[in-house]
Amino acid sequence: MEQENKAHRAVRKKSQKRTVHNGQNARAFAVAAPRRLERQARRSHDVKEKRFHVPMVDRTPEEPPPVIVAVVGPPGTGKTTLIKSLVRRYTKHTLSDIRGPVTVVSGKRRRLTFVECANDMNSMIDIAKIADLVLLMIDGNFGFEMETMEFLNILAPHGFPRILGVTTHLDLFKSPATLRASKKRLKHRLWTEVYKGAKLFYFSGVMNGRYPDREILNLARFISVMKFRPLKWRNEHSYLLADRIVDITHPADIERNPKIDRKITLYGYVHGTPLPAHNARVHVPGIGDLTVSEVERLPDPCPTPYQEKKEVEEGKIKRRKRLDDRLKVIYAPMSDVGGVLIDKDAVYIDVGHRSFVEGEEKGVGERLVVGLQNAQTTLGAGGAGIRLFSGAGALNEFKQERVEDDDVHKGDTGRKVRREGRSISGESYDTDLGNDDEGYDKDEDEDEDDADAEEEAYSKSMASRLAEDDEDQGEEFVFADSDSDLVDYDDVDEFDADSGDLRWKSNLADRALNDYKTGRRKWDIGKLLYLDHISPEDVIKRWKSEELSSTVEDGDEDDIENNSSDSETGDHGDDFFKKRENSSIHPADAEVIDRTIPVYDDEVLKDKWSGAASTALASLKGRFLTGQTDDDEDDEINSSDFDSEDDEEFGDFEDLETGEAVTGASAQKEKEENTGEEEEETLKEKSYEKERELNARKKEKLRLRFEEEEEQEDDGLGDDDPEKKLYDTWHDAQKAKITKQREINKAEFDEMDSVTRERIEGYRAGQYVRIVIDDIPCEFIETLDPTFPVIIGSLLASEDRLGFLQVRIKRHRWHKKILKSNDPVIFSLGWRRFQSIPIYTTSDSRTRNRMLKYTPEHLHCTGTFYGPLIAPNTGFCAVQSVANKAATGAFRIAATGIVLDVDQSVQIVKKLKLVGTPYKIFKNTAFIQGMFNSALEVAKFEGATVKTVSGIRGQIKRALSKPEGHYRATFEDKILMSAVDIIILRAWYPIQPRKLYNPVTSLLLNEKTEWQGMRLTGEIRHEKGLSVPQVKDSDYTTIERAVRRFNPLRVPNSIRSGLPFKSQIAMMKPQKKETYLQKRAVVLGGTEKRKRDMMQKVMTIRNEQVRKRQEKKNERKVAYQKKIAEDEEKRKERERKDKREFFKRQGKKRGASESGGGGKRHRVSDE
């Protein structure tokens, strides 16, 4: 194993100056402060350790998809203005209104998709799942609002993307000092929410409907250098943000039934992992789970300069002559921008609205058209004819040749049906049509491809064609002639001119026959493998070129299939009524019983592997690394001499352990030798020298091979296998492994052609695709509003089923309400938003999951609900309602958590206490009543532990026969027959969570912000004006407990006399004589009397003083109370005023937002 060393570095010469520390006693000066050194070392290590992240595979392809930049903020913070400003900055294009995502090219290799997040919980949740970068808009003048906080808390459980804060409306501050203070305050607040040091941009006022150019430029620069870390969920799923949605249901179907499920196409860039090519299961948040019926890759509508350059290099497109501002591309099909839009269904040309002003015609064309419009006479009436080309003569006659073009005849109504592919060659170029027709065709074909690039190629081909036309008029075109001219029209010329068939199919059979005749046909297993109409047996037969009973006469696969199935039955003659054997259902006999051990033909094997004549054995020898072999075998081999020239290459081997090389002949050779073919041997003796040399070379090579094999073993990673190298840390090794795997993937995919690649890999991130989905509810199309994002997120196979999820959940500390078990909650988990009914539980020392009525405060608990199964460790958040109507202004994120476990059944128990009372007590036995209703019930609980309130434990013994449900129990001590000692049986009752899974179908609503699912019981009661039903027993009543009097312990004399001395109760007899204290009489006199008198007086004076003081104090107190009350009154008055003002402002803000676009509101400054 090689060890990589660092390159040698020359030892730095020590300075000649000797310090005092370099004396004899080096140890004394080694470390001045060891503790500090240790601390420093520890800290630097900590810092280093903190930089590590779990190595994560970065699956961003070479050509990454546009970065999704979400602009989020409360209404009126300038989101639209910001997008407009940024778009203007990148494209020199002013958008008038923004609907749906806007994609712009922002750099050589980067594109940005801006998407505005409406003020709606659904949009916020969806955007949080796909945004790569969030521009968090904050009204600087107002501060953070609830929406911002909510959005940040939605982001957290779904993986934090990058966040840039943008404060606006800073021009409204009047004094610089307040502005500064406010900026600082905002910055620190953002830091606590995001991370310390998060970037916050400060935008001053709006000029010309945009933010100042300098400020926008800074933001744009910051965005352009930003790097993105892969997030776990997005690294495992593919998703796209639809930037175009078209309904392609047949209009006749809609006419027949307007509520028919629609077939729609969605367009967008693929993000995340590749999108599977076949029947991908996807979830569209707001609609539900759907199956993709078709995916197709489209040319990138917004390619980066890098990509274009690469395509130019590959010869796919022509190089641009110059780069001007117009080429800074913008793609926003749902907004009002864009030029030509091409897709499978139609070609759309945006003619612009304000490009033409009457009286200021720009080009020749405009002048011509205006001239024609203003013409007094109708076309052709003048008799002069029309001259279409400057060189041509005037056209007087009008021949109507073709009526097929919709565009011309329908005028500006647009195309309703799919455009037919048409050949350039073929009948449309019948020479008798004349020149005019060609001009006409040209325009049409052009819009199919990129205008600039194609035009030139086209005109060239046209020129050559025209030249040909002139030469041989009336001659028909042959395909082969035109092919060379039409290189650029591959897609077009595959169609047959008249039938519309694919041309390559036309003479397939002939070609195949040719192939077959010219040489043995070799099938590619890769192609055969997935041709479902060929049975697996046939696949293998064909691939291994074994004779099929039917000869492969014609190449068409369908024909082959028919032939082969015919041939199976063919042996039995042409029995028409014979039952058809289905080959795919009845395979060879060996497979019928689903065996694992393959079937061997003993005789064949015997011939192949035994006997001296086995060439197979000889050729197999190279596969063995022979160690110490048996002695006899060694001898045999050693004794063998060199033999014939046609020595098998694999005949020789080497004894590795002894290092002795043995040139072995195969056993067969030896035997031949032994039979005595001496004459041959003598013939060859001359070439011995030569052969020895040859053999020596071979041996050397063999040795090298074996050594190499031993060294590298056999994994596919070759020399630079990360496993083999030594890395400093595990982290480095993992990263190297990931890199290596990436390279392998890339190498493998680059080898494939694009079709195979799409089939195997899927549509990778960065490709622009068109997705067709059948059966989308018609409401989606009818109520489509581009301002609400439409996301298509792919589902893994395991995410497509329902079951119980066990999650760790915590009520959000800002959420005002407590969460109650069995109350419906809307979860945002994976791509989905759905309503479900959780049960909150806690684990009783890991023995059981006990149901809780409510989520605990400031603690995690476990929640269980029914829903789509998502892999453990996925984060989620929950809200109680997504409707804007239901918003109270309080924080809406109810809870956050992660998935712990998924299962199809759960075990949750509820604590159940059964209560009974004793009605007869013997010593330790008691008869209990009131706990059960029947003897059967008692039987079920026989042996169960019961407990009295006072803590005496016992056991249920047996049901009593007479009063039904009464039983006998024993206790560890005698219980009391009173209200205190009621008997309690603690039991666990299993409960099941309710199976509700209700996806939030907000995109199907007319008012997309107002989705309402199942309501809470309390809400329904409130609406219906019902009161909460009360169980009488649950009422709280004052508990009256009589004081219990316990009589002193009396031990009867008879017992006491029997007690041993140690246990004798010490009792004293009452005294009969009077004591001194009882006997004495006390009389005051002398000093004592005077003292008392004195004290009496003093105390009287003192009491009077205290009384007076207290009186005064009370007076002051009253005055003070009065003052306090007055102040309080004043404060309340002030607060009321403040509140009024605040809500006045707030109301204005909300009012503006509800009346349409955020930015349109009229801002009133506080003057």
Added chain:
Amino acid sequence: MVAPPVLYSGHEDFRMRLILATLSGRAIKIDRIRSDDMEPGLKDYEVSFLRLLEAITNGSVIEISYTGTAVVYKPGLIVNGAITHNCPLSRAVGYFLEPILLLAPFGKATLSLTLKGVTSNGIDLGVDTIRTALFPIYNKFGIMRQELRVIKRGAPPQGGGEVNVFLPHVVLQPTTLHAAVKTPPIVKIRGVAYSTRVSPASVNRIIEAARGVLSATGCETFVYSDVARGEESGKSPGFGVSLVAETRSGWCYTAESIGGPGETPEDVGERAARALLEEIAFGGMVCRCQVKSLIVLMVVGKEDIGKVLLGKGVIDEGFVRLLRDIKTMWGTEVRIKEQEALDEEDEQADGPEEYVVSIKGVGFVNSTKKAA
């Protein structure tokens, strides 16, 4: 909302289709099960396999039609646990164990499975082969620590064997395999020859015969003998051998054979040895009885390309059917490419024809595994 079931018809690859369905979580419907047969419908061992599947999963729904010619299977989650299963005598325990090995690593907990019945019958993998040749394949995918104990050997037709399998390793997903450079050289040949209720000498005769055939390869060969006595020898007399050719890097080829009626131990030993040579001659990394498990493990991997070298002989009808089933289940396809010689003067010129199979994993994650 849930995707419609995948439709299959015919009874072949019954086990594999159920396994794929369980791994992917998609419901399947298999119809026309021996519908044209004299005895239509599911066989006893197939029903038994369904029962076993039901036992190791939670929430599976199995509906068998009245005639038994159609099955609807809605897979639940793999939970594993301690399970004892009585296998019918028509198939060996290998029939049940082989597919279960594919499921167990992707369950919720460890699996301890006791199977009772015939331990090897020459059709299904014998327990020794599973231990010595199938477990190493799993190790290649990072699934370790399998244990298989043969408590009792049971020869057909009466069986009476008992095997305990302990699969403690639950993984999120198998690691991506890269084994497409070169067929590894074989360093040793090992094997187990066993007998129940016959003279112990027959085991030695098997060994001698097998060694006789294999000695021509010049490879170090050692075959262990396992003579079951008394309680642990099941109910029927029988003998057999399982051979494994091992490479240094953990790949192996295997063949096994059991004594049929009227066969001498020599026949059995030679047959197994020749079959082993045949499997080795195909080339590639694995032999035919390992290839299906290998492909499935490669498919349920990360979304990365894994490669493996397979001999031409290994690619057979069953292989094609498996790939087609995988495609209907996950929509994923594999790429098969001829292995080009490493260098022009490589001696592989007349060696076995080999193919590189590259598979992109489906991004499978064991979602039943609990979060730490």
